[in-house]
Structures are given as C-alpha cells and as structure tokens.
Amino acid sequence: MREIDIDDLGSDGGSSDPYKCGLVAMVGLPNAGKSTLVNALVGEKVSAISPIPQTTRTLIRGILTEPRGQIVFLDTPGIHRLSHAFNHLMIDMSREALLGAHVIVWVISLDPMPSRDDIARMRDLLLPILDGRPLLIAATKMDKTGGHGMIPKLLEIESWGLPAEIIPVSGAKSKNLDRFLDVVFRHLPEGENLFDPELYTNQTVRQLVRELIQEKIFWSLREEVPHQSAVMIEEYIEPEGPRGITTIRGVIIVERDSQKAIMIGSGGERIREVSEKARLEIERLVGGKVFLRMLVKVEPAWRDNPRILRELGYIGE
Ligand SMILES: Nc1nc2c(ncn2[C@@H]2O[C@H](COP(=O)(O)OP(=O)(O)OP(=O)(O)O)[C@@H](O)[C@H]2O)c(=O)[nH]1
Ligand SMILES: [Mg+2]
Structure with missing residues (x-):
C-alpha cells in the first residue's frame, strides 16, 4: 500500500x-x-x-x-x-x-x-x-x-x-x-474518507484467500471447469504465535463427477498444483507459513441453487 x-x-x-x-x-x-x-x-x-x-x-x-x-x-x-x-x-x-x-x-x-x-x-x-x-x-x-x-x-x-x-x-x-x-x-466529489486509509480492500482475509484459490483454478484449468467451480473456506485457524502456522481447509465445489476427476488430476497432481500455487500467495498475504488443504466435492447445479449461492456469499442473507 x-x-x-x-x-x-x-x-x-x-x-x-x-x-x-x-x-x-x-x-x-x-x-x-x-x-x-x-x-x-x-x-x-x-x-x-x-x-x-x-x-x-x-x-x-x-x-x-x-x-x-x-x-x-x-x-x-x-x-x-x-x-x-x-x-x-x-x-x-x-x-x-x-x-x-x-x-x-x-x-x-x-x-x-x-x-x-x-x-x-x-x-x-x-x-x-x-x-x-x-x-x-x-x-x-x-x-x-x-x-x-x-x-x-x-x-x-x-x-x-x-x-x-x-x-x-x-x-x-x-x-x-x-x-x-x-x-x-x-x-470526484469533495468528501471525507469512506474507509480507513490503512485499508486497500474491504474484503476479509478469508475472502482474499478464496479469491486467490479461485484465481489459481482459473489458471490451471481450461474450458468450462473453472466456471463450474467455486471455493469455500471451511476452516481458517490463525497462528498461535508470531511464527505459527495459519491452517486453512477449503472445498472446491464442482457440478459433475467428471469435473471432480479433472480438478483432482491424475494421482492428485492438479489439486496439488492449485493448492501449492495458492499457498505461496496466501503466505505472502498473511506474512507467515500456511498449511492449506483443499478437497473437491460434487454439488450438481450449484449455480442455480440459492442455498449454496448464499453459503458462498454470492447472495446476501
Ligand atoms: N498485455 C496486457 N494484458 C492485460 C492487461 N490487462 C489485462 N490483461 C490480461 O487480460 C486478461 C484478462 O484480465 P482481467 O483483469 O482478469 O480482466 P477482467 O476484465 O477483470 O475480466 P472478468 O473478471 O472476467 O470480467 C488476463 O489474461 C490479463 O493478464 C494489460 O494492460 N496488458
Ligand atoms: Mg475481473
């Protein structure tokens, strides 16, 4: 900043x-x-x-x-x-x-x-x-x-x-x-700050983490799979001390079994690559070591499902 x-x-x-x-x-x-x-x-x-x-x-x-x-x-x-x-x-x-x-x-x-x-x-x-x-x-x-x-x-x-x-x-x-x-x-109109001048975004760290993981999915996969996927952070545990590890567990939702197989890759290669690239950027974001574990789950037609869209934060409560 x-x-x-x-x-x-x-x-x-x-x-x-x-x-x-x-x-x-x-x-x-x-x-x-x-x-x-x-x-x-x-x-x-x-x-x-x-x-x-x-x-x-x-x-x-x-x-x-x-x-x-x-x-x-x-x-x-x-x-x-x-x-x-x-x-x-x-x-x-x-x-x-x-x-x-x-x-x-x-x-x-x-x-x-x-x-x-x-x-x-x-x-x-x-x-x-x-x-x-x-x-x-x-x-x-x-x-x-x-x-x-x-x-x-x-x-x-x-x-x-x-x-x-x-x-x-x-x-x-x-x-x-x-x-x-x-x-x-x-x-611009005259006015006082709308946000604390120290901030560069209003997103929470969890939201930034989700955005970073989603970005890596977009870069690792082509065609329709990235669009039919979404990332949920299920657990985010702050480090205990200044040198501690941030633990993050998340789920990548896809629509079909075939997409799950693509997302995981042969021998888990693809999901490892996505997680590793995301982890490096998340470490830079939080300024410390990160343990990141991502699972892939099938949720048919999640993009038309209000419950899941709400859970993902794409629509309000
Ligand atoms: N060479 C070059 N590439 C750019 C520039 N800006 C964006 N790109 C590339 O264009 C592509 C799309 O960039 P994004 O910033 O994701 O575009 P966006 O408008 O936010 O796209 P959506 O979120 O899908 O609407 C990426 O591959 C970028 O690297 C630029 O100034 N120069
Ligand atoms: Mg964009």
Whole structure:
C-alpha cells in the first residue's frame, strides 16, 4: 500500500485543493482487463486475474488513499450474455456498482478490441443510467498495441461519439496510471474518507484467500471447469504465535463427477498444483507459513441453487 508522506501534504502547491473521495465503478466486457487495472491502481492484489472471461464474480472494492483524497474502485464482473441464475447475480452486482458510483469507468481492451455488438450492448446499458455523472473510458492493454498501433484504435473509440474522456492505460505494465488518476480525482466529489486509509480492500482475509484459490483454478484449468467451480473456506485457524502456522481447509465445489476427476488430476497432481500455487500467495498475504488443504466435492447445479449461492456469499442473507 502507498504510504502517506507528511511532506507531500500541500507541497505541490495544491494545498488549497479540497480533499476528494468517491466510488468509481470499473465496468466492461469480460476479459477487458478491469481487475488487472484495479490491482495496479491500488498496488495490491485485491481481485483475481485470468485469461478466461468471467473471472470476477463479486463486487470487489480496491481502495487507494493519497494526500489528495481516497478512491474506492469497484471492480465488477464483466457484462456478458446471461444463462444461469449465478450469471444473473453477477450482472446484478455490476449494475449495483454502476448505480451507486460517483464516476463510471468503462474499461475497453485495445487488443483485442470489442465487437460492434458488444459496444452497442455496453452503450445501451451505460448511457441511460449516467444521469449526469462523468463517464471515462480506460482504453487498456496499450502495451500490446505499440505506440503507432494505438492511435487508430483510440480514434475509432472516439468515433463512437460517447460523452467520455478517453485515457489509454496498461494495467499489466502500469502505464499512464498517474494520468488516469489525475482525471478520476478531477471528477470526484469533495468528501471525507469512506474507509480507513490503512485499508486497500474491504474484503476479509478469508475472502482474499478464496479469491486467490479461485484465481489459481482459473489458471490451471481450461474450458468450462473453472466456471463450474467455486471455493469455500471451511476452516481458517490463525497462528498461535508470531511464527505459527495459519491452517486453512477449503472445498472446491464442482457440478459433475467428471469435473471432480479433472480438478483432482491424475494421482492428485492438479489439486496439488492449485493448492501449492495458492499457498505461496496466501503466505505472502498473511506474512507467515500456511498449511492449506483443499478437497473437491460434487454439488450438481450449484449455480442455480440459492442455498449454496448464499453459503458462498454470492447472495446476501
Ligand atoms: N498485455 C496486457 N494484458 C492485460 C492487461 N490487462 C489485462 N490483461 C490480461 O487480460 C486478461 C484478462 O484480465 P482481467 O483483469 O482478469 O480482466 P477482467 O476484465 O477483470 O475480466 P472478468 O473478471 O472476467 O470480467 C488476463 O489474461 C490479463 O493478464 C494489460 O494492460 N496488458
Ligand atoms: Mg475481473
């Protein structure tokens, strides 16, 4: 997390600028690069990233506090076409973020660019609900286009005629983020911190752990298995002393026996790989040794089952 430097306060001649604070919804199509951008802006991994669309499933808040103000970024599930109840929930979460935000950022991938249909769908969703609020376009993945390749793509976005300032950025390579933040701060309302400035997310450690394990599943498996899986933390025991071990027991839920076999892998190879990769990141998160044990369980049609969706925290009590 960025430290607040007392010398910085007012040292840029901007001491008379009011302190700003607000909610900034980051929305867009699946795989656009929203979570990568939020993590880069906040400087910590608050949200899982993967090459598979629909990685983000819940509303995740990434908090950035600077001498000039506090931004609460709302990372949202990508807006996609609907099927399961679970997918409807994901879209609802994006909509909820959109309705409550002070600034709306449409994250658009420069490479690959979205299709015409997808652009029209997003525009139809966003424009009617702006209600006078500022819309920004974060044209991300600029590192993939090369300097010259970027210009025609930015011009194309401009030709869509949206009432939005367009800022090219790269979440993966942390490019142009300062400029992006300047623009966001310009549009934020005055206000006091919404969250403790020490926090970089409002998620609990358990939720961050779940997000990290889910991310490793997305990276280790392809096709439909990751989407049809979910992680539950059944037991989380804090270490006894400063050098103690955090014990975590969790379950990966899948929909069918065949998926369970894939998730476990031959001789347990796959589940070991997922657990090992997750464990290393969780150790970094908690700052100590971790014992992580994951089991795989079949729960047919869990994505349409309100009881399980509630247990997983995807819907409220
Ligand atoms: N080269 C490059 N790749 C990026 C950048 N941002 C994201 N990616 C890649 O794009 C893929 C999707 O990134 P995510 O951040 O998970 O995208 P998302 O919009 O959060 O996706 P959903 O949660 O599924 O809606 C991953 O493979 C990222 O590594 C970028 O700035 N440059
Ligand atoms: Mg995401």
